[in-house]
């Protein structure tokens with residue numbers, strides 16, 4: 351008899367767990383994967399997708415293509431009753447599916463950790479999904495084009511002011527890559543001056559890039575400030591109502607674009623499950639990636655990994671938890687798949703232990719910063735390392751080849767700087783024609 355395995359979430363953890371499980375226990379399991387999107391998003395390439403160095407379609411990996419033999423359901427997980435071995439899923443068409451399973455893998459990742467800041471929900475945008483990267487690129491290029499066609503200096507300033515909140519590595523990469531793209535685009539606008547462009551980063555801590563340590567964070571701060579980018583440390587965004595930006599240091603200015611990159615929290619849907627959770631809302635997991643009670647008792651039939659799981663970091667020692675990162679998510683997923691196969695085969699499960707290798711960040715074309723196993727790199731070598739590492743990491747030969755082709759094309763023809771802002775209103779031209 352086959353075991354029904356239900357994987358909730360088709361990101362890093364979902365995709366790699368399914369691949370490993372299929373390889374190690376293919377004929378013993380019947381796998382179903384549920385995700386709101388029909389693809390896995392390779393998030394480390396989102397800044398380059400926003401900056402036009404990679405075609406956005408190439409940073410996502412279609413689940414059906416990679417997971418042959420796995421049932422893929424596109425829908426939103428809304429609840430889970432593990433006591434009944436049942437998950438509730440809502441499809442895009444409003445249907446409700448109750449899915450039964452024998453073993454469940456919780457791989458629902460994280461969502462932006464927002465704050466109740468006036469105006470944020472109205473004008474803010476996140477930077478976690480490919481649609482946000484595409485929209486940010488179109489917004490920036492579209493606003494540059496509009497700013498070139500206005501004589502009103504106040505309007506021009508407002509259109510060309512882009513505010514980012516949160517200077518961790520995802521935020522800094524998005525900030526630096528899109529500024530680099532905006533500067534490149536400005537060369538085609540003789541009506542605009544480089545000083546018209548304003549990129550502002552607001553960070554509540556006293557440093558940026560905490561993942562890279564003080565020295566490399568300090569280096570990045572210096573490099574970005576030299577590029578004319580404004581970075582305010584120990585400062586909070588207090589309000590952005592109607593595009594009026596108010597910072598805790600007393601500054602006030604207007605901006606239409608606010609990008610929120612201030613960290614993540616575990617997926618809130620976990621609150622609608624009967625699985626044991628840690629103090630910050632993650633599913634509580636053992637180093638074997640089995641879900642466990644607070645006392646460490648295994649909850650049979652439930653597994654969890656990645657950003658939505660609280661997994662002890664054995665490499666760091668007592669009391670430490672694995673940070674939310676792709677590095678952990680991929681390795682945990684592979685072990686989870688192997689452990690689940692071992693468990694079904696009556697073999698022993700192993701514990702997760704991984705020494706974090708370091709971080710690489712791209713700061714625009716030919717610019718980067720990296721700290722890998724104690725080795726610190728700056729500028730072009732770090733940028734090159736960033737590209738080679740992530741090219742090797744993105745799943746599937748198909749995606750690797752397409753990304754390399756994008757880079758090669760950009761090498762000869764420069765990156766594409768066309769704004770496709772109208773893509774967000776596809777019916778406008780037709781409606782205008784029909785109305786006339």
Ligand SMILES: Cc1cc2nc3c(=O)[nH]c(=O)nc-3n(C[C@H](O)[C@H](O)[C@H](O)COP(=O)(O)OP(=O)(O)OC[C@H]3O[C@@H](n4cnc5c(N)ncnc54)[C@H](O)[C@@H]3O)c2cc1C
Pocket residue numbers: 358359360361362363364384385386387389390391393394395396397425426427428457458459460477478519520521617619655656657658674675676677678679710
């Ligand atoms: C811009 C950016 C850059 C990054 N760069 C790096 C980097 O360079 N190195 C690094 O180590 N880490 C990086 N990270 C972090 C890394 O991407 C995450 O740690 C990793 O994605 C976690 O994997 P996961 O499988 O837990 O979650 P995810 O990959 O987020 O997958 C969760 C999946 O669940 C789905 N889902 C969510 N809710 C529901 C629901 N209710 N119903 C159905 N499906 C749902 C989502 O659609 C998604 O596919 C970056 C993150 C961002 C945002």
